[in-house]
Amino acid sequence: MTDAPTRIRVAAAAPYDVVIGNNLLGELPGLLGEGVQRVAVVHPRALRSTGDAIRDDLTGSGFTAHAIEIPDAEEAKTAEVLAYCWSVLGQAGFTRSDAIVSVGGGTTTDLAGFVAATWLRGVKVVHIPTTLLGMVDAAVGGKTGINTAEGKNLVGAFWEPAGVLCDLASLETLPVNDYISGLAEVVKCGFIADPVILDLVEKDPAGATSPSYGATEELIARSIQVKADTVGADLRERTTTAGGPIGREGLNYGHTLGHAIERVERYKWRHGAAISIGMVFVAELARAAGRLDDATADRHRAVLESLGLPVSYRADAWQHLQDAMKLDKKTRADRLRFVILDALAKPTILEAPDPSLLVAAYSEIT
Numbered sequence: 001m002t003d004a005p006t007r008i009r010v011a012a013a014a015p016y017d018v019v020i021g022n023n024l025l026g027e028l029p030g031l032l033g034e035g036v037q038r039v040a041v042v043h044p045r046a047l048r049s050t051g052d053a054i055r056d057d058l059t060g061s062g063f064t065a066h067a068i069e070i071p072d073a074e075e076a077k078t079a080e081v082l083a084y085c086w087s088v089l090g091q092a093g094f095t096r097s098d099a100i101v102s103v104g105g106g107t108t109t110d111l112a113g114f115v116a117a118t119w120l121r122g123v124k125v126v127h128i129p130t131t132l133l134g135m136v137d138a139a140v141g142g143k144t145g146i147n148t149a150e151g152k153n154l155v156g157a158f159w160e161p162a163g164v165l166c167d168l169a170s171l172e173t174l175p176v177n178d179y180i181s182g183l184a185e186v187v188k189c190g191f192i193a194d195p196v197i198l199d200l201v202e203k204d205p206a207g208a209t210s211p212s213y214g215a216t217e218e219l220i221a222r223s224i225q226v227k228a229d230t231v232g233a234d235l236r237e238r239t240t241t242a243g244g245p246i247g248r249e250g251l252n253y254g255h256t257l258g259h260a261i262e263r264v265e266r267y268k269w270r271h272g273a274a275i276s277i278g279m280v281f282v283a284e285l286a287r288a289a290g291r292l293d294d295a296t297a298d299r300h301r302a303v304l305e306s307l308g309l310p311v312s313y314r315a316d317a318w319q320h321l322q323d324a325m326k327l328d329k330k331t332r333a334d335r336l337r338f339v340i341l342d343a344l345a346k347p348t349i350l351e352a353p354d355p356s357l358l359v360a361a362y363s364e365i366t
Ligand SMILES: NC(=O)c1ccc[n+]([C@@H]2O[C@H](COP(=O)([O-])OP(=O)(O)OC[C@H]3O[C@@H](n4cnc5c(N)ncnc54)[C@H](O)[C@@H]3O)[C@@H](O)[C@H]2O)c1
Pocket: 044, 045, 046, 047, 072, 073, 074, 077, 104, 105, 106, 107, 108, 110, 130, 131, 132, 133, 134, 137, 138, 139, 140, 141, 142, 143, 144, 153, 170, 171, 172, 173, 174, 175, 178, 181, 182, 270, 271, 272
């Protein structure tokens, strides 16, 4: 007997399910639907055999399936790779009734989602995330995009998938550093919305760094629930008004400095490592601004460090980081805006903090 998969509904304009379980490929033809004839399976070089197996499966189900191989990690999120995917679709005669299937981590789902959003102004996409980060965050919610030399995810579109299939078995081959990177987004969900996540991680941090940890499935489901609830209430990331309730911007906790670090590191770092430092920074910023209690601020460094994530960065990089943060998508005109906590699970926006607070917070993480 096999356990039934867990299904988490995302309340988009066309609602869709995030399915968590094992051996979920049988769900794929149903998600693609009746009219689809051609399918492009977009996968990174590292997942060639998985991509080929899914393509063969689709061929066996009667689709005309093509594999599109893209570079690994952030090297996939470029205008050149995007244009390559468009040319493959054009040569294969993809029409508006055809579809994209992404198979890979967040870089693959971001790129393939943007291909789907832009080809013929939008075709169906189904995501099959194969990293922890892809499952709990990137494949859910419809943000897609690529990086430019000037900054992270600066070009993109909101384009919701028709469904997301999280096959837990794929986590078994994921390198441990990539698994730990995904835990940074899991911890983020704990701080901004669901503190039970933090309790589950803190119970056995070393154990939590392996997909065989007893609470892994619960951690994944809880994190996806946080994401689904947040995007369901604010699909297009409205600007939070002063004193008003925060929407999707809350999911950007730790990302203002985190994305700046990714740019300074020329996109060679894993996203989770960068936002780990970014979360410790905003915890220090909130503490310096008199908004967050010491225990909750200290908890950031403790839990992230216990998972082996970085919590400090180079002192000499501050000027470059400030320049990069000016292009953060939450910035309005010259005003930097940070997601901070007023308390555990109480995210809010701190608008244009005094530069002395930023310097004080940064000095705590060098
Ligand atoms: N759209 C969103 O809402 C959203 C949310 C969070 C993060 N992101 C983006 O996601 C990206 C990070 O995603 P990521 O951490 O998954 O990194 P990634 O996609 O680079 O994957 C990490 C590495 O693992 C390899 N890999 C993937 N699955 C594997 C498996 N099952 N076995 C072995 N190797 C495997 C990949 O080839 C890659 O080398 C960043 O670009 C970030 O900006 C987007």
